[in-house]
Amino acid sequence: xxxxxxxxxxxxxxxxxxxxxxxxxxxxxxxxxxxxxxxxxxxxxxxxxxxxxxxxxxxxxxxxxxxxxxxxxxxxxxxxxxxxxxxxxxxxxxxxxxxxxxxxxxxxxxxxxxxxxxxxxxxxxxxxxxxxxxxxxxxxxxxxxxxxxxxxxx
Amino acid sequence: xxxxxxxxxxxxxxxxxxxxxxxxxxxxxxxxxxxxxxxxxxxxxxxxxxxxxxxxxxxxxxxxxxxxxxxxxxxxxxxxxxxxxxxxxxxxxxxxxxxxxxxxxxxxxxxxxxxxxxxxxxxxxxxxxxxxxxxxxxxxxxxxxxxxxxxxxx
DNA sequence: ACTGGTGATCGCATTCGATGCTAATTCGCA
DNA sequence: TGCGAATTAGCATCGAATGCGATCACCAGT
Numbered sequence: 001x002x003x004x005x006x007x008x009x010x011x012x013x014x015x016x017x018x019x020x021x022x023x024x025x026x027x028x029x030x031x032x033x034x035x036x037x038x039x040x041x042x043x044x045x046x047x048x049x050x051x052x053x054x055x056x057x058x059x060x061x062x063x064x065x066x067x068x069x070x071x072x073x074x075x076x077x078x079x080x081x082x083x084x085x086x087x088x089x090x091x092x093x094x095x096x097x098x099x100x101x102x103x104x105x106x107x108x109x110x111x112x113x114x115x116x117x118x119x120x121x122x123x124x125x126x127x128x129x130x131x132x133x134x135x136x137x138x139x140x141x142x143x144x145x146x147x148x149x150x151x152x153x154x
Numbered sequence: 155x156x157x158x159x160x161x162x163x164x165x166x167x168x169x170x171x172x173x174x175x176x177x178x179x180x181x182x183x184x185x186x187x188x189x190x191x192x193x194x195x196x197x198x199x200x201x202x203x204x205x206x207x208x209x210x211x212x213x214x215x216x217x218x219x220x221x222x223x224x225x226x227x228x229x230x231x232x233x234x235x236x237x238x239x240x241x242x243x244x245x246x247x248x249x250x251x252x253x254x255x256x257x258x259x260x261x262x263x264x265x266x267x268x269x270x271x272x273x274x275x276x277x278x279x280x281x282x283x284x285x286x287x288x289x290x291x292x293x294x295x296x297x298x299x300x301x302x303x304x305x306x307x308x
Numbered sequence: 309a310c311t312g313g314t315g316a317t318c319g320c321a322t323t324c325g326a327t328g329c330t331a332a333t334t335c336g337c338a
Numbered sequence: 339t340g341c342g343a344a345t346t347a348g349c350a351t352c353g354a355a356t357g358c359g360a361t362c363a364c365c366a367g368t
Binding site: 184189190191209210211226227230231234251252 | 324325326327334335336
């Protein structure tokens with residue numbers, strides 16, 4: 001397949017794309033009459049600065065290390081809250097469990113066929129695409145997933 | 155979002171995109187030492203001409219009507235065989251079960267946020283996209299999913 | 309500070325989609 | 339026609355995710 005790539009990644013490397021700061025999330029939760037418990041604060045911290053695409057289980061493992069006894073149920077609960085507040089997005093792929101994406105920027109994904117590794121990619125000139133077949137459908141969003149092999153598996 | 159749409163759907167409406175004919179699938183199965191049972195023949199027929207994106211359960215329901223006693227297990231088995239032969243593709247979305255796509259043409263999808271309805275769309279000028287962030291990743295495939303509202307739900 | 313009320317936590321049960329397993333059966337080549 | 343190999347069907351199992359409910363804890367208002 002033919003894909004034009006740009007070198008813009010250097011500029012991206014400088015910025016860190018993650019969920020908003022624990023402080024902001026705290027206010028957001030309070031504003032919605034949701035309580036800010038130690039469990040939630042821990043998850044806020046874990047997510048902030050997270051550049052990967054962790055599963056609920058992975059976050060549960062990280063959280064358990066710092067707070068033994070925290071429940072997987074609580075992790076799911078908080079992640080779902082964040083998703084419905086738009087502070088986090090969730091991704092689903094065949095053959096693996098839901099991944100949570102702390103990057104809520106407008107971006108897309110590349111997924112390795114071998115190991116399942118997921119990386120963020122940025123797409124320009126999206127509006128030069130020419131789409132046929134909508135016929136009454138009103139598009140509001142688009143997400144592109146590139147399949148291929150990552151550097152490690154190549 | 156800004157998306158250019160073309161009127162090419164009229165020309166597409168003339169063609170029928172579905173899985174290959176039962177005869178072809180029969181030869182394909184034989185060529186791989188896979189047996190062509192009545193259950194499989196039935197599924198070949200159901201899939202051929204199918205323009206939607208049925209789930210395994212839906213196909214099982216259709217199949218059961220014509221062959222009471224057929225097993226859901228067998229339906230999954232045959233669908234998976236077809237997928238690994240490249241005669242069918244499978245799609246997964248959050249909150250719903252795997253959908254099988256009899257259209258193996260190069261195309262993309264639009265999915266209604268309300269009812270989950272899925273339609274095929276065709277994209278031109280894909281190679282005018284400018285992508286950054288691959289960094290070692292070798293893209294081989296891309297799939298675009300448009301989210302929005304369909305004609306019925308709008 | 310204290311306290312009441314409302315939401316959260318946790319762990320267990322449950323759901324749902326999908327697959328593993330296996331005895332009995334059937335396909336298809338010779 | 340017969341034999342070996344693949345398939346079927348049904349049940350068990352699995353994994354991800356959610357429902358539920360008793361207990362607990364945050365926090366707004368006093």
